[in-house]
């Protein structure tokens with residue numbers, strides 16, 4: 001199994017990805033926005049997507065979208081093929097796309113809207129917090145993406161203030177996120193010093 005940043009060579013999987021998302025939306029019967037192959041391909045070409053493959057078989061996918069001139073990014077379209085669910089693959093994809101988003105857009109707030117318990121759990125593990133929609137991007141093109149969701153009438157009725165999805169946000173400037181980065185830096189420095197000591201000892205022998 002490989003989980004990698006997608007590129008142009010993965011465009012052959014775009015149809016399968018969209019078909020798998022469509023089928024999942026029909027089975028679940030709740031909010032999953034549909035995607036078009038051309039859009040999925042553009043994400044691959046920009047290096048803004050993660051794909052999981054088992055040999056040549058499609059396993060899973062997720063992509064990055066930037067909103068409000070890069071102030072916000074969303075990790076969207078998470079899908080794992082039914083044959084591969086329940087094996088921790090979504091967890092690995094989410095981790096990879098989150099880290100990739102943080103590297104590409106270090107100052108952006110990362111957000112997600114979802115009705116899925118699995119995604120809520122994964123987001124929480126990565127440090128997202130539940131928020132009202134007022135804390136998310138006001139970029140209208142993001143909310144237009146909800147038009148293909150079957151609950152869009154609810155979003156419209158509430159003037160985009162709420163819907164069946166829960167909003168979740170990772171704010172890199174929150175005290176908690178800053179604290180985590182500090183701890184990571186501390187651990188890294190400590191490891192580096194242990195390694196240096198070990199190598200220096202080896203060289204002296």
Ligand SMILES: CC(C)(COP(=O)(O)OP(=O)(O)OC[C@H]1O[C@@H](n2cnc3c(N)ncnc32)[C@H](O)[C@@H]1OP(=O)(O)O)[C@@H](O)C(=O)NCCC(=O)NCCS
Pocket residue numbers: 024028032077078079080081084085086087088089090091092113114115116117118119121122
């Ligand atoms: C949601 C989905 C991506 C999960 O993929 P997966 O590879 O099976 O998930 P994982 O095995 O990595 O599980 C991650 C966590 O979610 C939990 N989980 C997985 N599927 C779940 C479900 N249907 N209901 C509740 N929890 C679920 C797992 O128990 C695990 O939690 P844990 O770490 O506490 O044990 C997959 O079922 C899917 O593609 N569904 C259809 C599309 C979809 O709903 N996408 C999300 C759009 S918002």
